[in-house]
Amino acid sequence: MSDRPTSAADVKALVDEGGIRFIRLWFTDILGQLKSFSINAEELDDAFEGGMGFDGSSITGFNAIEESDMIAMPDPTTFRIIPWRPEEQGVARMFCDIQTPEGTPYEGDPRHVLRRAIDRMHAMGFDTFNVGPELEYFLFKDNKGTETLDEGGYFDLTTLDAGSDVRRETVLALEQQGIHVEYSHHEVGPSQHEVDMRYADALKMADDCMTYRITVKEYAMKYGWHATFMPKPLFGENGSGMHTHMSLFKNGSNAFFDADDTYFLSDIGKAFIAGQLRHARELSSIFAQWVNSYKRLVPGYEAPVYVAWSRRNRSALVRVPLYHPGKEKTTRMELRCPDPACNPYLTFAALLQAGLEGIEKGYELPEPMEKNLYHLAPDDRKRLGIEQLPETLGEAIELTAESELVLRTLGEHMFNRYVEIKRQEWEDYRVQVTQWELDRYLPVL
Incomplete structure (x- = not known):
C-alpha cells in the first residue's frame, strides 16, 4: 500500500485485493471538523461516476436547508485502508471534493479553497507549495478533565513518558496510511507529545493533518485515554502549537534559495515571508x-505573538532555519503561531495567498530581529515597528472581517459564514461568568 493510487481503477483493484467491504468518504466542515459517511464497496462505480449525494444543511458552514443538496466526489489518490478497523471485511477511506448538484465545485468546501490558492500559485509560475507542520497534542486520562499521564519534559525517554507505546503505534498507523513520519517525541509540557510528518504538497498535507488528528485520537482511545489538540488545556504550561514550515518550488528547484544572499534567501523567499x-x-x-x-498566544511561552522574523530567535513569529551547504532544497520559513486545532485547508490556503501577495506586490522584508522580543519594552517595540497578534478571538475576527485578502481567499459565501460563526463564538464566551471571576470577586464585592 505504499504506492499512491491514481485512478478509480487502481482503487477498485486495491478494494478487491484487500477484501475491503466499506469505504468511508471524508471531508471537513468550515471549522475543520472531520465529517464522514460510509458506502458499500459495491457502490464505488457510482461514487466515481457521479459522486454520492448527502444533505449539506446539517454541516457547519454549508448551505441552508432550502439549497442543501450536496455531492461528495471521492479523490482516488487519497484511498487508504484504515488500520484501526478490523482486517476482516475491512474499511478504507477517501477524501472528497464537495460539489453542487450541477457538478461545479462547492464554494463552501475548504478543500476547494485550498485548490483555488494552489491554482493562483501555478498561474504565477510555481510548481509546488511544500508544507511541513508540527502538530503537538496532550494525552489525558479521559475527556472529562485534564489529569495528565506523566510529568515528562522535552525529549524525555524515561518511565516519565507514559505515552511512548501509544506514540509508536500511532506512527506505524500513520505510515500504513501513506504518511511519512520523521520524528516523534515527548514535548515540553507534562503528557504532551509531537509526531512530525515529512513535508508534502499543501493539499496532501492538509489531508494528512486530518488523518493525523483522527489517528492520534483513535490510538489514545484504544489505551482508554483522551488525546486533545486543544491549544491551551493547562494553565501555566506550554500550549500545543503547529509550527508550519513552508517553501515554494519552481522547475524542481527551491524558489526561496539564493546562494549569494546574506541569509541565503531569494527575493521571492523574502517577499513571501514579508x-x-x-x-x-x-x-x-x-x-x-x-x-x-x-x-496560548501570550508573551513568555514558546508561542510567538510579535510580528517579526529571525534566524535563531524563537520569540519571533517567523524563523528561517540556518542554511547548511548542499541542502538548498531545505531552505524554508517556519511560521510559529498556528495551532493544531485550526482548519488546515483554510490555514494553508490563507498562508499561501498572503505569501503570493507579497511576491506579486513586491513587499519588502524588514531586517531580522535577533533579540528576545519578550524582553523589549512596549515603547521599544513600537519604535521598531513591531506589531502584536490580536489578544482575543473577538479582536482577531474583526480584523478578518475587514480583510480583502481573506475575502478573496475564502470566497464571499465562506467568508460571511466564517465571520458570523466566529463572532457568535466570541459573544457566547464573552457573556459567560467563569469560576475565576466567582473565586476572585464573590468574596469581596
Whole structure:
C-alpha cells in the first residue's frame, strides 16, 4: 500500500485485493471538523461516476436547508485502508471534493479553497507549495478533565513518558496510511507529545493533518485515554502549537534559495515571508480560530505573538532555519503561531495567498530581529515597528472581517459564514461568568 493510487481503477483493484467491504468518504466542515459517511464497496462505480449525494444543511458552514443538496466526489489518490478497523471485511477511506448538484465545485468546501490558492500559485509560475507542520497534542486520562499521564519534559525517554507505546503505534498507523513520519517525541509540557510528518504538497498535507488528528485520537482511545489538540488545556504550561514550515518550488528547484544572499534567501523567499508578516494579524482568526487559541498566544511561552522574523530567535513569529551547504532544497520559513486545532485547508490556503501577495506586490522584508522580543519594552517595540497578534478571538475576527485578502481567499459565501460563526463564538464566551471571576470577586464585592 505504499504506492499512491491514481485512478478509480487502481482503487477498485486495491478494494478487491484487500477484501475491503466499506469505504468511508471524508471531508471537513468550515471549522475543520472531520465529517464522514460510509458506502458499500459495491457502490464505488457510482461514487466515481457521479459522486454520492448527502444533505449539506446539517454541516457547519454549508448551505441552508432550502439549497442543501450536496455531492461528495471521492479523490482516488487519497484511498487508504484504515488500520484501526478490523482486517476482516475491512474499511478504507477517501477524501472528497464537495460539489453542487450541477457538478461545479462547492464554494463552501475548504478543500476547494485550498485548490483555488494552489491554482493562483501555478498561474504565477510555481510548481509546488511544500508544507511541513508540527502538530503537538496532550494525552489525558479521559475527556472529562485534564489529569495528565506523566510529568515528562522535552525529549524525555524515561518511565516519565507514559505515552511512548501509544506514540509508536500511532506512527506505524500513520505510515500504513501513506504518511511519512520523521520524528516523534515527548514535548515540553507534562503528557504532551509531537509526531512530525515529512513535508508534502499543501493539499496532501492538509489531508494528512486530518488523518493525523483522527489517528492520534483513535490510538489514545484504544489505551482508554483522551488525546486533545486543544491549544491551551493547562494553565501555566506550554500550549500545543503547529509550527508550519513552508517553501515554494519552481522547475524542481527551491524558489526561496539564493546562494549569494546574506541569509541565503531569494527575493521571492523574502517577499513571501514579508507577505505573511504584513497580513498575519488579519489571518490570525484562521490559523488560531478558537477562543482558547488566544490563551496560548501570550508573551513568555514558546508561542510567538510579535510580528517579526529571525534566524535563531524563537520569540519571533517567523524563523528561517540556518542554511547548511548542499541542502538548498531545505531552505524554508517556519511560521510559529498556528495551532493544531485550526482548519488546515483554510490555514494553508490563507498562508499561501498572503505569501503570493507579497511576491506579486513586491513587499519588502524588514531586517531580522535577533533579540528576545519578550524582553523589549512596549515603547521599544513600537519604535521598531513591531506589531502584536490580536489578544482575543473577538479582536482577531474583526480584523478578518475587514480583510480583502481573506475575502478573496475564502470566497464571499465562506467568508460571511466564517465571520458570523466566529463572532457568535466570541459573544457566547464573552457573556459567560467563569469560576475565576466567582473565586476572585464573590468574596469581596
